[in-house]
Structure formats: C-alpha cells, structure tokens
Amino acid sequence: MKMVTKVAYANMKYHKSKNILTGIAIFLTTLLLFLVPAVGFDSVELQFAVTNKLYPTWQALYRNVDTDTVNRLRAHHDMETYGLRSDVGKIANEEAEISMYYMDETGMELYRIELTEGHVPKEKSEIMVSKGMLDSLGIHAGLGDTVRFPVQKYVGNQLDYIQETEFQICGFLPDSEAALENQTYMALISREYMEEIIPGEEIRYRFLFRVSADERTEIDKLKDQIKGIAGKFGISEAEIGFNDDYLYANYTDPAQLPIICLIMLVIIVAGVITIYSIYYISMTQRIQEFGRIKAMGATRKQVRQIVLREGFCVALIALPLGLAVSTVLLKPLLLYFVNMAGKSAFRQGYEEILRNGECNLYPWWLYLLTCVVALVTVYLSLLHPMQKAAGISEVEAMRYQEKQSGSRERKGYQDLTVGRLAKTNLYGDRKKSVLTILTMSITGMFVMVVATALSCASPSESADSDLYGQYELSLDTESGNQEHPEKEWDRVIANNPLTAELKAQIERLDGVERVETFTNVMVESDLQYQGEIAANQVLGLPESCFEELKKGIVEGKASWSDLLEGDKVIVNKALLYWCPEVKVGDQIQIRIEEEGQMVSRDLEVIAIGDYRFGLTGFCDLIFSKEAADSLLRQDCTGSFQVLAEKKYDAKLEKELQELAASSGLVAMQTWKEKYDFWKNSMNITQIVCIAFLCILSMICIMNLINTMIHSVHIRKKELGMMQAIGMTDAQMAKMLRMEGLFYTSGTLLLTIGAGSILGYPVFLWMKAQHLYSVTHYHYPTEAAVIVVVVMVAVQLLLTTALARSVKKESLIDRIRFSE
C-alpha cells in the first residue's frame, strides 16, 4: 500500500499544473462551503446575541392574573424563573406617556431594568423615575427629593380621576433612545403603595416567566407547553403574550436550515463539475500511464487508490488553506454586511459583540462540516476518473500509443489552413471540447439567471407596486390588543378621522395631483384556514381603479356595473394561498356587525385577480367603493391614496405627516419609505449574490484554464512537430487563439443564449410569487457584457501566456523529450 501512496505523490508532482488548478478549485469550493453557512449562521447567532443583550429575557407572560393564581403558578413545577409586573396607573402628562408599574425584583431582572442610581422602592412613598420623565414633567429633582405627581390609577380598564400624590425619589432608571424619541416613560412604585390604592382582590399582575428548556427545544413545542400551563389555570390564549425575539434567539427555529442547505448544494455541484472535468480532461492522456502501472501488476483497486490519493493529496493542501483564508475573511465580511444593513439600534450592539468577540463565530462543527462536505465533493468528482483508470486494459493502453482519437476514417480537408488545423484538433477531441463548454456554461447560465433576478429587482418598481400612489393615509387600527382597545376598527370608524374635510385639505396641498378614497370594511366570512377566518376585509375601489382591476383578472370576468351591484366580487389571488378551493362562481358568505347584530350577505365570486399590494393591501374581496359604502351606515373610508407630482417631496411629506398626526388615529406610509426599504434589502442580497457568483465564476474559469493548458501540454510534441515542418510562432499563436475562441464562443453562446432564456421564467416565477414585489422584466445587460468581456479577456490572456510558455522551451526539447 505504501507504494500506492508513493506513486500517487509522484503523479501529483508530475502533473503539477493540473493539480495546482484542482487545488485552486478545491480552495475556492472550500471557501464558499465555509463562508456561506458561516455568514448565515453567524448573522443569526449575532442577532440572538444582540437580542439577549438588549431585550427582556422572559419567554412569555400571562396577563390579568390575580394574586391567588400568581401563588398557584409559582408552585408549578415547570416554572424556572418568574417575575411580576402590575400596571397601577399613569402619571398624567400632555406630551409624554408615563406608565406607573409595580415590579418585583425578578420582574425587573427579566425586563433588564438596571438602576443608574439609588435603590428600588420599598417604602410606600418611594418612587423610581428617569431623568427624561422628570424633564417631560418639567421637574428638576434629585435622589431623595420629594416630588408631587398627578396620578391616575386604573379602575378595571379605565383610568380614574387625577390625584396629586407626594413621592420621594429613591432611584433613577436609564432612558433608552427609543423612550426619549417616543416620549414613553415608566415610573416604578412599591408594593405597599399599590396595595394602598388598589384593593387586594382587584390587583391584576402580568406573570412573566421562563419555563425550563434548552437551546434544542423547538419553539412551537415550547409555545404549546406554555399554552398548556395557561389552560390548566384557566388563562385564555388571548391573555398569553410571547416574547418572540427572545424565543427565536435562544431556541431552535427549523426554518432556516433548508436555505443554507440549498446554497451549499449549488456550491457542491459547481465544485464537483469543475474538479471532475479537470480530472476527466487529463484522463485520456493518463490512460497510458495507468495502463503501464497495471501492466506492471497493479490491481484495479490499487489504480483506483492512486487516483483517489492523488486527489486527496491536493485536497490536503487546498482544504486547510481554504479554511484558513475563510477564517480570516469571516469577521471583516460580517462587519461589512452589518454596515450594509444601514443604521439601527441593533447595529451598535452587533458591532460591539463582533469587536469584543462576545459571540463564538467559529464553531468547531462548522469546520468539521466544511471538511466533510469538501472531501465528499472531491471524492464525488474523482469517482468517474477512478472507475475509468481502473477499467483500462493493459493492452488497450499499450496499443494506442498515439492517443485514441479517431480510429475511423475521416474525410478531412483537401487544403489545410491554420483555422482548419484548430478545427480538426477540436473535432478529434470533441468529447473534451463539449464537456468543457458544457461545464462552463452551466455555471455561466446560473450566473445569468441570478443576474436576471437581480436586475428585475428594482427598488423603485417595488415601491411603485407596494403603494398605490406616493403617500397613503390610512386608519391606524389594531385588533385584539388589550393595551389599545381604542384602536379596534369598529371603535375607530364610529368617529372616522378620514373625513371629507381632511381629503379637501390634502388636495389643497402643493404638489398633490389627486386623492383617491378606498373603502375598507371588516367582515367575517365563511372561508377558513386552520380554524381561523381567512377573508376578513372587503375593499371598495373607486371607478378610476377599474382599469387596473380588469387588467389583473386571471380568471372570470367583471364589468364596473357588476362591481356596483354589491353582491358580486373579485377575489384577490392571494386568498387562494389560504383557500385554494375558491373558484369563479362560488358564493361566499360574509357577516357584518351592525349595532351589535350580525347581518349576513352572500357574495358571488365573478373573477379572480392578481394585484399589486399597493392596490389591494391585505384585502381579499374587492368590489366598487359605492357597494362597499352601502354595507354599513358608518363611514368606512379606509385610506386616502395620495398621487403626487413627485415621487418624493420632503415638504409635502412633512405637511401630510402633520395632517395625519392632527387627525388622531391616522397612519401614513410613503413611497420613499418603501423605496428605502427595498433598496436596503436588495442591496444586501445583491452584494451577497454578486460575491457568490464571482467565486462560482472563478471556479468555472479554472476549468477553462485547465482545458487550455492541458490541450497545449499534451500536444507539446505535436506542436513541436508542426513547427519542425515549418509552422511559425505566429501561426501557432493563431491556432491556439482560435481553439480558445471556440471554447469561449461556445460557452458564451450557451451562457448568454440559454441563460437569458432561462432568466425569463425565473422572472415570471418571482412576479407570480410577488418576490421583492417584482413587476417588470429587465434584461441583465450589464451582467451579460461583463460575462462576455471577462470570458474573452481571460481567454486572450490565457492563449497569449500559453503561446509564450510554449516558445520558452526550445523546439528540439519539445520534440525529443515530450514525456
């Protein structure tokens, strides 16, 4: 067996240029194999580290728990840690929202509340405040000072009358940036004070807790467990709040794995194709060598071992090098991505953790995984060459001294030119030529397809698709939020802030072209998905939107008069994701609450349409505004869509913002926001994709280099021969260039041709999936030009370098010692 290794080692040295290329291919493959999962894994890990650093650490809370239940919950064996918080009341203030809580010490720990000064309130009159809160009240006071606050305690869900109360400041809380910006503060008081102002049986706590779990626990199971406990204590699901940030940061989310696996698969395929073809291409030449080894008595198994070991010898150098380089690259890369992500509160935490090395970016298993996957890649690509080498018969290898190409007659040319020489050579080795072109094209087509996807993703178009006009003022409603019952839809429309007067005000603003009014009605329908109502909004659109409505119809027919009737609707195609059974001609029953009574109506589905988000939002049932308005007596105006002269105008935005703010529960969205959002998220994707494609292309170019070097290397003697009978250096350079041009043009033809064609269905798919809100097809001209230029340049450089290297060796040496 030792002999086998020796031969393999000698082979490796002998076929140096090929093995250097294989080495580079393995190196690049390793780089990708490590960096892709590492960046994926680390950014998730970092996010978690930041979350753990900044966010509360309870898993879930139960709301409205009375003292008795708190005591029983405490005794539950699954509870690992628990804390209490109770909302006692508010400190009245015009500008700021100041909540008054009682929290026990574990509660404060779970909320990550740390004092900047003093101690927690113990005495009845003690209170803990923040500087920002005092500022908002216009009070200057320090530790130990006595202050008076206008306190409103809760009676049930309602706030009581203001009572001026005297407190002594016992400690200070820090103000977060977010708190200062939103003017939301809190004050903590003692248990004694709470018990004094609220009768014991009326005190309701938030029970914050963690149950015992480890990082392998799946989030869904954990949630089920928490719901289970709630059930036992008679706490309804609506009273459970989950701390998802914390949960996702600390426990397993099985969803991220498949994506990383898919990318790794692509890398493996590219790696296998390249390494395989590098080996395959030199195989024909080496058949003789292996035949000789076999003739000297090597078994099939030994020959296979020789090929395998030669490959692994190269991997032994390339793999650690790849790991080392990627280890060095990882941290700067992560920092770069973080910076790309723009500014956020998260980012600082990110950078801090990265710089201080608070998070293990280099888990050992990632190295192991990369090694295993890279070696498997090498092994896979060696399988066929191994088989082939082992299968050669000794006689075969000996007999065909002069390469095996063309053992049949060939008509050939009457006259020869340099061009024809190149052609016959390519034809004689057509299997190799085709293989090279195919393998390079596969990578090339992949590049083109991804480039198409990237070029179709235009932030401006995505923003257009996401918003009807340039600004949207809509009702700021929220359902099921115990904290904000006033945001329930039926409460908001009772006094709809989107008034005709507001509309007129908007229309008067400079730069506004027109304002469209959309009507939204909350309903219940008989369409269900996993026990929940699927379609719960009806959208009424003005006639000016009818053209777009009609254009988007994918099935059925609808006229404007149909939509005016009020019992015929277009179904948004998005609904079919939840309820695939919906068809044109179906009846859908909706129920609307009218003065406490449920009124039901039947709607006929006359068409199904695929629309941009900007038109429909989350609404599934669409008809005319007139029909929607007649559903309820209240004013159901859901949004004003503002079409402006310019996509973005800071002055107009500010004016609209002011109007929205002064109208109460009105939320505003702008085109600019959407644009920035898309631009940001596309940017990152783009850079990641481009980096990925670059490395893939480099792997692919290895292939071209190999084919060219090899074709010159094995023909050294042949080329020398041709020169001996009178081929000039210029003629040889021309011949090599023509051969290279053939590979390049073949590859380019396939890459650009097939790549462009394949890109289109990818665009259609993205559009259908509303991925990146893609709407228009853009041909990736830039990418195509870059691919062409790079390929041609590489090929020209390569042939020039090759012709020169051939010249360096004297003619006679090439003829005499060609092996």
Place this chain on the structure above:
Amino acid sequence: MSKIVEVQDLVKYYGSGENLVKAVDHTSLCIESGKFTAIVGRSGSGKSTLLHMIGGLDRPDSGRVLIDGKDIFGLKSDRLAQFRRKKIGFVFQDFNLIPSLNVWENIILPMGLDGRKVPVEEVEEKMEYLGLLGKRKAMPAMLSGGQKQRVAIARALVMNPAIICADEPTGNLDSQSELEVVDLMKKCVRDYGQTLVMITHDEGIAQMADCVILIEDGKVVSQS
C-alpha cells in the same frame, strides 16, 4: 560536385561543470548536393544534435551552418521556420504524425502552413509512389509502423525540399519495412535530385550511402 551544406566549427554543449556534455564539439563538415550521406556513431555521440542543427531545428552555441551558402542561424525564428518548410524535410524515428489529422492532411500540412494551394495530382503521384493512395482518409492510429513512416516520408517530400534529414527512420521498423523505407528514400534522391542526410546505426544501410560520416564524442572522426 557542389556543396549544399557546410558546417563550420559547430559547438553545442549541454549542462555545466561536472554535468557538461559536449554533444557537438567544434565540428566542421560538408555535405554534397544530390547525394546520400549517412551519419553513424555510437548512441549518445551527438549525431541527432548535429542533424537538428543542420536542419535548423536547434541553435548552436557557436559556429555556423551554411545552406546554399546562406547562414541559416542569421534568420529570425519565424523566417527560419519558413526556410525550413521550403528547403528541408524531416523524417523522425518515431514518425511524429499529428494524430488528429488523417493521412492526406498530415502529408499536405507543410503546404497548408505555407499557405499554398495543394497541387493535388503531384501529391497523389508521390503517394502512389509510396504506396499510400488507398490510405488517404485513414487516421494515423490505424496504420502500421511502416505505413506511418511512409506517411512521414511523403510529408517530408511533398514540398520538394532540397535536403531530407532523417534521424534513424528505420529504428522502429522490422527489417522488411526497413529495407523498403531506405530503398524508397534512395529512389527519391535519385529521381528528384534531392540530398539525403540520414542517421543510422545499421551497417547495411550505411553501406548503401554515397558518403559516410563517423561521429565520436561530438567530433567528426572520419568522412568517406
């Protein structure tokens, strides 16, 4: 008789120091036009090196090779290549055919490189002469050793070169084909008035030559 080749004080050394090999060591000789000259000598004595320099394949360390009175190493490499394909035909021991070209293409390759129109009839005549007419479209891999060598000879002859340099052209052949090949080449010299310079270590072949040059350790020992 006119001298077609004149070698003047030719030197070619390989390696240096202890490994210095004096492949051709201050050699001078003349080769007469229209004759068959045989170069003989022990293996490693420098015969091939000398022949390569006579044919302009290799450049000497010093000394000159005059062909028709012209110093061939005074030419630039591309000009030398052009000179070679017009004036000199090579036949090697191991044939050196181009495997991707068929027999016809192999033969006309020097013409193609010269950018010349192929005089089909003339080439066919030579092929017939060499008994290759039926093998026009065959690929080298299908031919026997003797046939391959005949293709190589046809290739050397096709341009009607003034000089044919043959380096042990029969070394890889059995004695039957060997005689055939040498006979053919001699016939060419006679019929077309060409000059043949052939390296051989076969006594019989050397005896057929008009002139025999014996080389030893890179030096001409005798010329007769």
